[in-house]
Amino acid sequence: MKQVLIERGLWKNGLNADCQLCKDKVDDITRIDCCARRIISLQPDFLAQKSALEEAILHSTGHLCIFYPKFHCELNFIERYWGAAKRYARENCDYSWSSLQRVVPVALESVDTIMIRKFARKAWRYMDLYRNGITGKLAEYAAKKYKSHRCIPDYVLVELNKVE
Template structure:
C-alpha cells in the first residue's frame, strides 16, 4: 500500500508534489471542469484532422483563463463542504448551485 507508482516517483524526483484525488469523483476535482472547458473549445474549433488537432489543443488549454479556473475550484470546495456535512445526491447538486458564498454552505 505504501509503494509509490512509477508516475508518482517521476513527479517527486522532478521536484513536484503529487496529489491523487479519489477515483470517480469528478465533482471533487476542479481539473475535470478545466478539461471539460478545454474540450468544448477544441470541439468547436477543430475540423478533426490530426494537424488541426495539434494546433487546437494548445489553444484550447490556453482558452480557459485563470478566473474561470478559480471558479471551478470554488465550486469544488462547495461540493467538498456539502459532503463533509453529510449532504449528498440531488440536494448536494441543488445546494452547490444555489449557495455561492465564498465562506461555506449554510447549515440546514
C-alpha cells in the same frame, strides 16, 4: 512474499499466495489471514508504503501527490477546465490531425484564470458539502444554488441535514 512472511514469523504451512476473495477484491475487515497477500498487505510498513508514482514525484521534485477519490470528478476542478477546453476544441476544429494540432493549444489557453478559479470554488463547495454529510442530488442542488466563498453557509447546512 513467502520469505518475508517467514522472516516475520507470519508464515503458516498450507497458506496460499492468493485467495479468491482477495482476487475478487471482496473487502472484509475481519479477514486478516486468508492468504499470504492479505497478511502482508496489513503489515504497517506495507500500509505506509507510497506508490511508485508518489515516490517519484516526492523524490524528483519534492512535491506531494494527492489523489482524489475515484469517480468523483466534481472534486477536481482540472476536470472542469479540461471539459471547457474540449468544448472549445469541438466547436473550432474540423477534426483533421493538423486542425487538432492547431486548436488544442489554443483551446487550453481559451479558459482564463477567472474561470479556472470559479471551477476551483465549485470543487471546494462540493468538498464542504461532503465533509458536512450532504451527498447525492442534494449536494448537486446546494453546490449550484449557494455560491458563497468556498463553503456553504452554516444555516443552509442545518436545513439540508434536516431534509436528508
